Amino acid sequence: MNATEIHKQLVEKFGDKIIAVDADALDPWIEVAPDAIVEVSTYLRDASELRFDGLNNLSGVDYFEPDEKKAAKFEHEPHLEVVYHLYSYTHKHFLTVKVKLPRWQNDQQGQLPEVPSVTGVWGIADWHERETYDLMGIHFSGHPNLRRILCPEDWVGHALRKDYDFPLEYHGVRN
Amino acid sequence: MSIQVEDPRVIEFDVRTDEMLVNMGPQHPSTHGVLRLLLRTDGEVVHEVTPHIGYLHRCAEKIGENLSPPQWIPYTDRMDYLAGMNMNLGFALATEKLIGMEVPEKAMTLRVMIAELGRIASHLVGMGAYGLDLGSFSPFLYAFREREIILDLFEEVCGARLTYSYITVGGATHDLPASINIPPGLASLTGRDPHEHVSWMEATEMFLDWLEPRILEYHTLLTENSIFIKRTASIGELSREDAISYGCTGPVLRGSGVDHDLRRDGESIYTRMYEGYEYEIPVAPFAKAPPEAVLGDNWCRFYVRMMEVVQSIGLVRQAIAKYPTAAGEYRVPFKLNTKLPSAECYLETECPRGQMGFHLVGDGKAAPLRARAKSSCFCNLSVTADLCRGCLLADIPSIVGSLDVVMGEIDR
Numbered sequence: 245m246n247a248t249e250i251h252k253q254l255v256e257k258f259g260d261k262i263i264a265v266d267a268d269a270l271d272p273w274i275e276v277a278p279d280a281i282v283e284v285s286t287y288l289r290d291a292s293e294l295r296f297d298g299l300n301n302l303s304g305v306d307y308f309e310p311d312e313k314k315a316a317k318f319e320h321e322p323h324l325e326v327v328y329h330l331y332s333y334t335h336k337h338f339l340t341v342k343v344k345l346p347r348w349q350n351d352q353q354g355q356l357p358e359v360p361s362v363t364g365v366w367g368i369a370d371w372h373e374r375e376t377y378d379l380m381g382i383h384f385s386g387h388p389n390l391r392r393i394l395c396p397e398d399w400v401g402h403a404l405r406k407d408y409d410f411p412l413e414y415h416g417v418r419n
Numbered sequence: 420m421s422i423q424v425e426d427p428r429v430i431e432f433d434v435r436t437d438e439m440l441v442n443m444g445p446q447h448p449s450t451h452g453v454l455r456l457l458l459r460t461d462g463e464v465v466h467e468v469t470p471h472i473g474y475l476h477r478c479a480e481k482i483g484e485n486l487s488p489p490q491w492i493p494y495t496d497r498m499d500y501l502a503g504m505n506m507n508l509g510f511a512l513a514t515e516k517l518i519g520m521e522v523p524e525k526a527m528t529l530r531v532m533i534a535e536l537g538r539i540a541s542h543l544v545g546m547g548a549y550g551l552d553l554g555s556f557s558p559f560l561y562a563f564r565e566r567e568i569i570l571d572l573f574e575e576v577c578g579a580r581l582t583y584s585y586i587t588v589g590g591a592t593h594d595l596p597a598s599i600n601i602p603p604g605l606a607s608l609t610g611r612d613p614h615e616h617v618s619w620m621e622a623t624e625m626f627l628d629w630l631e632p633r634i635l636e637y638h639t640l641l642t643e644n645s646i647f648i649k650r651t652a653s654i655g656e657l658s659r660e661d662a663i664s665y666g667c668t669g670p671v672l673r674g675s676g677v678d679h680d681l682r683r684d685g686e687s688i689y690t691r692m693y694e695g696y697e698y699e700i701p702v703a704p705f706a707k708a709p710p711e712a713v714l715g716d717n718w719c720r721f722y723v724r725m726m727e728v729v730q731s732i733g734l735v736r737q738a739i740a741k742y743p744t745a746a747g748e749y750r751v752p753f754k755l756n757t758k759l760p761s762a763e764c765y766l767e768t769e770c771p772r773g774q775m776g777f778h779l780v781g782d783g784k785a786a787p788l789r790a791r792a793k794s795s796c797f798c799n800l801s802v803t804a805d806l807c808r809g810c811l812l813a814d815i816p817s818i819v820g821s822l823d824v825v826m827g828e829i830d831r
Contacts, residue, residue, distance in 0.1 A: 270764040297663050301793040303778045329765050333663055336684055368666030371801040394473035
């Protein structure tokens with residue numbers, strides 16, 4: 245099935261929780277509302293004609309330009325995206341699902357944006373979400389063990405945010 | 420206070436030994452470098468395994484966001500340092516997909532040749548090191564002897580032995596050298612004069628002719644060896660469903676009986692490289708398996724790698740035969756500061772350890788807004804906790820080794 249057909253089917257099932265579709269992109273993607281991601285994922289995995297049983301990749305993207313002079317030319321609204329790359333071993337087709345989030349919850353600097361965890365749908369989401377939490381600063385609510393995975397537990401900040409300041413010192417070790 | 424013996428929990432408490440927390444790694448050789456496993460053991464039985472990763476953490480993705488794709492290519496081969504050429508290829512293809520570049524046939528043939536040699540070299544280390552994990556030292560020496568010659572051949576094409584970076588956006592950095600000395604290792608093994616000049620492809624064929632019969636020796640030393648079978652068969656069983664759910668790829672997935680290989684099932688930009696080649700994709704269960712082996716155990720995963728080496732030898736031979744007549748140049752020019760379009764793409768390729776994916780987001784600058792590398796070992800390792808539950812302490816190196824993890828690929 246191609247992205248247009250999948251989108252039509254999802255809209256019939258979930259209505260306005262399916263926000264946008266781009267079937268002409270290099271990797272056709274469908275945008276889903278953050279609060280519906282678990283239901284949509286479960287449906288994508290279980291529906292017999294879709295069967296997206298593999299989560300190939302989960303990445304976070306920070307659309308933000310920290311430099312004020314360059315920010316005027318930056319063509320995206322500042323926001324975060326969680327991108328799920330799905331694959332079906334049964335039907336051998338691909339789909340990209342996106343969730344758009346604000347950079348900070350309620351515009352409060354330091355409050356991490358939240359998206360429900362899909363750990364219950366695909367096992368591998370466990371580690372991928374921990375990594376995205378660690379490096380991109382996105383809170384996956386309902387994750388059984390949301391701890392840092394690559395950085396130490398007491399690390400401050402999220403390294404792949406565009407406005408991340410590299411610390412000058414960690415436990416007395418100078419950079 | 421009297422103890423009620425009828426209560427089964429009390430009896431169990433009585434005969435239990437103390438639970439211990441045991442740290443394995445980060446420096447134990449069997450943990451493949453900087454992997455730390457925290458084991459909760461009760462005597463010999465392991466109740467729980469918690470892998471801790473991130474000891475390298477070289478900020479590869481952060482660097483990728485500040486460099487243009489041709490500049491980041493040398494960083495990709497430092498991730499999986501045992502299969503650098505395959506990582507180069509994966510990232511070069513992802514960039515080509517993003518900018519919509521077509522690569523000539525000659526460059527594609529060259530890439531097949533180099534990538535499959537890289538796969539052989541990587542599986543040789545995987546096989547040798549796995550023997551070492553199980554306490555058998557000779558296969559390790561033999562595997563490294565063979566791998567040395569592949570490294571000699573790589574040195575002739577790009578000048579480096581470990582951090583080799585040859586495949587780049589648009590093709591490869593150079594054409595194959597017309598004439599080289601026979602690499603000293605190969606000369607001494609085949610009894611040739613090391614000062615004799617041959618073409619690079621002749622030397623490669625000479626090496627393949629020598630390597631192919633040696634595979635039988637590996638079978639005698641490892642796969643048919645009763646100690647090896649005892650240590651691997653029906654240990655670390657991974658079911659088909661779990662392998663898919665946990666995102667396992669490559670030999671781990673095929674060892675669990677899923678017939679999936681991106682060289683055949685991937686996206687067209689990758690599969691057209693392999694069009695017209697004859698090869699098989701080894702998938703468990705195998706007819707030659709010992710009676711003790713079950714689907715998805717350590718033995719199957721190991722055997723998949725053994726069989727892939729044979730297939731890769733065939734692929735390199737076909738690419739060598741095809742190369743002189745292939746059309747086009749070995750490279751399409753690509754400028755260092757070419758602007759990437761405002762688009763995003765994700766592409767996975769079949770690296771020796773599994774499917775390596777690159778997610779690139781361009782925003783009109785030369786450096787991508789986001790350069791993500793999804794590594795196969797990361798997913799393969801995440802299944803360790805499940806595989807090791809309830810196994811014996813001595814089985815841990817056997818299970819972790821069968822996943823063939825490279826820690827450099829796991830970090831970001």
